[in-house]
């Protein structure tokens with residue numbers, strides 16, 4: 001039996017101009033619990049008219065120079081963000097449970113990793129709100145020249161399903177701190193925490209129209225991208241959709257930032273701490289069920305320690321069974337949807353056909369007598385770097401292990417991939433550690449650890465993992481325009 005939830009999940013409405021409303025054509029879709037396949041609730045599916053109204057509400061809230069949002073100080077904006085953080089902290093158990101019900105991730109992750117970081121991100125940008133500044137630049141004696149940093153305007157924030165509220169916070173907190181207004185579209189698989197967040201943001205004092213939430217599928221996102229009154233699209237999702245968005249945004253020359261897919265190399269040298277590296281490899285691929293953009297899905301192991309390493313890795317992996325997501329002891333939950341599970345199982349079949357060695361896992365398993373979307377932690381050995389399972393993003397608990405002999409060979413193989421989101425290196429040699437961090441083409445490189453993040457440290461991709469950085473002070477560059485002022489004082 002799976003743990004029963006005490007939460008009643010109400011049907012989700014759209015948030016437009018500070019009011020909760022059904023969609024204009026009355027349509028809705030099901031939100032499904034991936035651990036059971038059961039419908040959790042109905043979610044309003046925004047129609048064309050709803051997207052248009054939400055963008056216009058955001059536009060008015062931004063443009064009205066006498067409006068509330070334009071008149072409040074940076075300090076007050078910071079206070080509202082801080083209040084949002086306080087309210088998330090107050091409701092942290094409820095939000096974590098909603099996230100787990102909707103996404104299938106272990107409650108341990110939602111409660112102790114995702115939600116605390118959401119709180120941190122809002123507090124970080126609450127502090128940033130009063131530190132957005134231009135500069136004075138001395139050009140000559142007869143001019144007073146300076147720059148102003150101004151909000152971009154209406155931001156369309158489009159989010160995937162793997163870290164629903166966390167990835168939303170990476171966009172909403174800096175966008176609001178900089179004084180923008182927002183239309184937020186969560187992923188259709190995971191709308192519940194987005195809607196609850198909307199209630200919290202209203203309670204914290206965001207004026208009407210500053211944050212609008214439109215739930216629905218890809219069409220809703222596409223309408224936002226096309227809308228002429230949206231100034232910027234902040235997108236996290238797949239590389240394929242990122243490319244479509246870039247093309248669509250070209251017509252109106254919208255600003256865009258794209259946080260896309262990954263196939264990150266995790267590289268173990270023979271002189272690394274092998275026990276720590278085994279833990280890092282497991283964390284790298286099985287955390288978040290492997291539905292993680294920076295998952296360490298390509299594991300390169302020095303041939304000198306390969307057999308010893310594999311024995312330890314497989315032993316630990318076999319102890320990891322998929323379990324009830326609401327059980328605090330569970331470390332591997334349910335994949336987000338039947339579709340995603342089938343994609344993952346398809347890649348497992350492809351790996352077998354390509355001749356890789358299925359060392360452990362590989363099957364769908366029932367949990368608690370339910371037909372949820374659970375897949376065993378899976379490891380392939382004897383993988384060649386050009387196999388599909390080594391090159392394509394699987395987005396599930398499937399690890400491809402590749403042996404290597406020397407440093408140049410592993411650098412070349414690690415970089416030989418269209419993605420460049422993250423990478424990791426395990427070594428005790430400090431010279432090699434620095435050399436690797438310079439040579440790996442990735443937005444984040446971890447040394448002797450995997451997956452650590454902080455609200456203050458920028459995150460984003462090289463190559464087809466996208467562009468623009470989220471988190472940290474650099475995010476401000478993507479949510480502001482830079483204006484130069486030249487004042488003649490001759």
Ligand code: NAD
Nearest residue numbers: 159160161186187217218221222237238241259260261293
């Ligand atoms: P997806 O690209 O299918 O969808 C992401 C969002 O875009 C959803 O809200 C979806 O409804 C919307 N969308 C789909 N088509 C659209 C279109 N044509 N126009 C506008 N919006 C559209 O991605 P997904 O399956 O939800 O998420 C998994 C992907 O996200 C993986 O590739 C993963 O690597 C990536 N991801 C990247 C990061 C990062 O920070 N780089 C973080 C998390 C996830």
